[in-house]
Amino acid sequence: MTDQHDSPEQGSEAVSEAAAVTDAEWRQRLDPVEYAVLREAATERPWTGELLDEHRVGVYRCRACGAELFTSTTKFESGCGWPSFYDPRDTDAVTLIRDDSHGMVRTEVRCATCGSHLGHVFEDAPQTPTGQRYCMNSVALTFETDA
Structure with a gap:
């Protein structure tokens, strides 16, 4: 399954x-x-990520390329063991791809700029405005506080 987030804008200098x-x-x-998660789609162990308990105001970026992916305003406590967001910064920030690995069907989330694996998105968060839970690996992100 892919959706409107299939490919980054090809003319972008950052994408190139x-x-x-x-x-x-x-x-x-x-x-x-970082390489195992971002480039080989591995998953960090739950409850171990440095950004899980990050509650300051700021921006979450792709650790590989620095693209802005999520803002702190969409982060929420999902109880899953990984940082969770209910929406990306904008629809062009991430690419969604059908993932049939590990005997299940999921939707993988990749950075639209560099193609790095970030985590998965699930439709199991009715408490959020979108109903979605972008379950991200801390090691795939960096955090920058608002100045």
């Missing part, structure tokens, strides 16, 4: 730059855990 990064360069830029 991120697409030009080789696997060897990603391995140099990212530590082994």
Whole structure:
């Protein structure tokens, strides 16, 4: 399953730059855990991420390329063990892809700029305005407080 978030705007300079990064360069830029999650779609252990309990006002960015993905205003406590958001910064920030791995059907969330794996989105958050839970790996994100 894919949706309107299938591909980033091809004319974007940031997209072109991120697409030009080789696997060897990603391995140099990212530590082994970051690489496993962002480039190989691994998952960090629940309740271990440094951003799980982050409650300051700010912006969450892709750890691989720095693209702005989520804002603190859409972060909520889902109780799942990973940082959760009910909506991305905008619809072009992420790409949604059908994921049939591990014997289940899920929707994978990737950074629209560099294609890095961020986590999955689920339709199980009726307490939020969108009903969605973007369940993200802390290691896939960086946090920048509002100045």
